[in-house]
Amino acid sequence: MRTYELDQSDFELIEMAMNVLEKNFDDGVYNHTVGGAIRCKNGNVYLGVNCYEIHGSCAEYIAIGAAITAGEREFETIVATHDKAHNHLLAPCGNCRQMLLNYCPDIKIILNDEAGNPVKVEVKDLLPLSYKRIIVSD
Ligand SMILES: [Zn+2]
Known part of the structure; x- marks a missing residue:
């Protein structure tokens, strides 16, 4: 798997994800335990925290949803954080990997x-032989 070194903007993205989690962490309830941040190709950053429920949403979904709602469509890098995770970094779950591959196949x-060690990887490397949506049109 090809990996990329983090640059200053990546460490800033991690910091922003940690900050949004800290601002929204609900100690004792644990509905919001993961912070997410996505950087668009134009440099804009959108944040999110997870919303816990049986079919809740991961922080990556909330962050990309905020970005899409604001009109963004070109994405560069995403991160999910947890204060107790190693380096504060969480790998995306399988569902998020599939969503990211569909929405932004070149995202890191x-x-x-x-x-x-903290690194950047390409989403396609996290989901080899992935499901491909088939769209049938008339
Ligand atoms: Zn997820």
Whole structure:
């Protein structure tokens, strides 16, 4: 898997995701335990926290939903954070990997590599032989 080193803007993205989690963490309730941040190709950043429920939404979904709602369509990098995770970084769940691959197939994701170092990877490398939506039109 190809990995990329983090640059200053990536560390800032992690910091923003941590900050939005800290501002919205509901100690004792635990409905919001993950912070997310997505950077668009134009440099704009959108934030989100997860919303817990049986079919709740991950922070990545909330962040990309905020970006899409604001009219963004071109995405560069995304990160999800948890204050107790190694380097504060969480890898995206399978559902988020599929969503990110569908919405932004060239997005990079910040996570820990197998040695525990923070790196960026391409979403397509996180979901080999992935499901491809088939659209049938008339
Ligand atoms: Zn997820």
